[in-house]
Amino acid sequence: MDSRSRGAGRRLGWAAALAGLLLAVIAVAAFGWAGEHARVASDVAAAQQARSAASRLAGELQKFRLLPLVLIEYPDVHDVLGGGDAATVRRMNSKLELLAERTDAAVIYLIARDGRTIAASNWREPQSFVGQNYGFRPYFRDAMAKGGAELFALGTVSGRPGLFVARRVEDAGRTLGVIVVKVEFDRLEAEWARQPLSTFVADDHGVIIITSRDDWRFRTLAPIDAPTRAAIRAALQFGNLPLAPLPLTRDGNSWTGPGAQYRAAAIAVPMAGARLYAFQPLAPAEASANATARTAILIAFILLAALLTWVFRAREKRRLQEEARHMLEVEVAARTSDLVDANRRFRAAREELAQASRLGTIGQITAGVAHEINQPVAAIRGFAENAGKFLDRGDAAKARDNMGTIVSLTERIGAIIAELRSFARRTTPTMGPVEIGPVVDGALLLVGDRIRENGVAIERTGDTDGLRCIADRVRLEQILVNLLQNALDALGGRSDPRIRIETQAADEIVIIVADNGPGVDAEVADNLFTPFVTGKADGLGLGLGIARDIAREFGGTLDHVASPIGGAAFKLVVRRA
CATH class of the missing domain: 1.20.58 (Methane Monooxygenase Hydroxylase; Chain G, domain 1)
Structure with missing residues (x-):
């Protein structure tokens, strides 16, 4: 009897050891999965932030790059650079000041051929650029030689960093000078800083120039060699800053520093050689994944414990049967009671664990x-x-x-x-009565050059005299411009391009913009208003979504409908005033 008990005990010991080994294997696999899951989740979050931040930065750059191109054609610019009198210079200073204020440009200034600044938007300030000589700046030399240049650098007068966008000004083939727009990214950096990730832009030398973290500004991703450092210092691009490397070590997409580890995503941005980086801290994803792994290990432990308990109870039952029927019945009753209680606790624990492991909802970006x-x-x-x-x-x-x-x-x-x-x-926009006719006229005015250039016939039907709706004029015009632009894009290559603008007035006002192009691709028709869904090769897929949101803010709708002239048509419904 004792030998049989000892044999059963040894077998139970082996079973427990095997269960412990299996639990250890499950733990290693669970924590291995947790580490990989945390890296993948962090990579996804970093990539999403990188794409969003790059799109936002590209929009800012596009806006400010247009400024010098427009100002080059301004007659007073030619007069000032051509040796205009003091009154012309003062007038130019005032206009540049007003333009800088309205466009959020840091400074707009004109540099003569000899490198001397003649007019600037900050002419009233103590640190005015007027009279300063920037002939040594690479952006001035390159713009004079090549027609245009850009450089991110510290201001030699203000000491503030920014992107200098320069364009050469010519008159009848003669070079007059350079117009420069300085762009600072404080507002964009503040937006990035509100995100849990660290977001920054590094130039072609790996110097961090735009960043959500002030302590990383003008640090480098890797050490800079001596010739490159000397060239940067000679141009006074970053003054006398040490340009020390970040206190991080890199291993693939992982960056590790004092007390922190990051997963990085990088994307090219429209600045010479620059890339945008999004660093996602690994710790939050690791904590979540490890919690899930611990939950899985706990469930495995409970299941193995239940299995071992069942094996033990079965063996105990057989042993008790051999000893005495009466004792067997007593022990079976006791063990059955224990099993019922253990099963009840197991079910309760399982429900709690299931509730704890449910996922949250995913927010839209x-x-x-x-x-x-x-x-x-x-x-x-x-x-x-x-x-x-x-x-x-x-x-x-x-x-x-x-x-x-x-x-x-x-x-x-x-x-x-x-x-x-x-x-x-x-x-909430400013809502009020808006006349339909002037809004349609304004939208046609904005795209008039494209209409004439492509020989598009415009058909307007319906009486708009005195017809008014409840909307915001600028946003309503924005919807129509977007629809007209899409129609013009669709009409490329047509021999008889036509656009019809039909206005219908009843309890509500209906505006239908239709074209006789190829229509909307069936593959994108169902998701036409979903962000980033587009049928155009170079499109972003945002315009129609924004237009529909604006229409809904007016209390109206914007839908894709069948075109009465054989292409695509969009129906805008707004409330009548």
């Missing part, structure tokens, strides 16, 4: 873009070129009319930018 600004900027350039021609002919009145139109369009640019920012923050 949106990125605001203001690509509609391109249309008024193109119109500004056209009016500016025409104003120059009118001045050449001595027709100052028509030139003045064009300048007035340019002022109105720049105000419209500011309004569009403000409204797009307001939309991104989901603020």
Whole structure:
């Protein structure tokens, strides 16, 4: 009897050892999975932030790169660089100051051929650029030689970092000088800083130039060799800053520093040789994955414990049967009671663990873009070129009319930018009665050059005289511009391109914009208004989604409908005033 008990005990010991070994294997596998899962989740989060931040940065850069191209055509710029009198320079200073304020540019200034600054938007400030000589700056030399240049550097006067966008100014083949727009990214960095990730841009030398972390600014991703460091210092690009490497070590996509480990994602941005990095701390994902792994190990432990208990009870039952029937019945009853209680606790623990391991919902990531600004900027350039021609002919009145139109369009640019920012923050727009006719006229004005260039016939049906709706004028015009732009894109290569704008008035106002192009691709038709879904090779897939959101804020709708003239059509419904 004792030998049988000892044999059963040894077998139970082996079973326990085997269960312990199996539990150890499960633990190693669970924590291995947790580590890999944490890395994958962190990589996904870093990649999403990198794409969103790069899109936002590209929008900022596009806006400011257009400024010097527009200003090059401004007659006063040529007069000032061509040796204009003091009154012309003062007038130019004031206009640059106003333009910098409206566009959020840090400084806009004009540099003569000898490198001396003649006019600047900060002419009133103690640290004015007027009179400073920037002939040594690479952006000035490259712009003079190649027509355009960009350089991210510390300001030699202000000491503030920024991107210097320079364009050469010419008149009848003669180089007059350079116009420079300095862009600072404080607002963009503040947006990035509100994210849990560390986001920054490094230039072609690996120097961190735009960052959500002040302690990483002007650090480097790797040590810089002596010749490169000497060239940077000679150009005073970063003053006398040491440009020390980040206190991190890299292993593939992993970066490790004092007390922190990151997973990195990098994406190219439209700056010479620059890349945007998003560093996702690994600790939060590791904590979550490890908690899941511990939960799995605990479940395995409970199951193995239950299995061992069952084996032990079975053996105990057989042993007790051999000893005495009465004792067997007593022990079986006791063990059965224990098993019932253990099973009850197991079920309760299992439900709690199931509840604890449920996943949360995934939030949507949106990125605001203001690509509609391109249309008024193109119109500004056209009016500016025409104003120059009118001045050449001595027709100052028509030139003045064009300048007035340019002022109105720049105000419209500011309004569009403000409204797009307001939309991104989901603020409530200013609503009121808006006349339909002037809004349609304004939208056609913005895309008029493209309409004429492509020979598109515009058909307008329905009476809009005195017809008003409840909306915000700028946002309503933004919807129509977007629809017209999409229609023009679709009409490329058509021999008889047509766009019909149909207005219907009843209890609600319906505006239908239709074209006779190829129509909407069936593969994207069902998700046409979903962000980042587009049928255009170079499209972002954001325009229609933004337009529909604006229409809904008006209490209306925007839908894709069948075109009455054989292509694509969009139906905008707004409330009647």
